[in-house]
Amino acid sequence: MNRLFCHVLIQHLQDRGLPEAVDRLSDMVGFYENPPPIYRQLTHGPTVVVKMGASTIRPVYPVTEED
Numbered sequence: 001m002n003r004l005f006c007h008v009l010i011q012h013l014q015d016r017g018l019p020e021a022v023d024r025l026s027d028m029v030g031f032y033e034n035p036p037p038i039y040r041q042l043t044h045g046p047t048v049v050v051k052m053g054a055s056t057i058r059p060v061y062p063v064t065e066e067d
Contacts, residue, residue, distance in 0.1 A: 013021055 010018075010021060
């Protein structure tokens with residue numbers, strides 16, 4: 001149905017608009033003939049075993065504002 005509608009739209013287009021329509025449609029045809037590659041999502045990666053160390057509480061240093 002969309003293809004038929006496009007034919008109707010082009011049929012009603014004035015002659016002065018045809019060069020622009022050809023240019024745009026040519027770009028679209030080129031894009032859809034050579035779409036960008038679809039990257040497949042990687043499956044689960046390797047598992048990394050880690051050893052957690054002791055938690056450390058960092059000291060708080062007060063900051064004074066200068067006037």
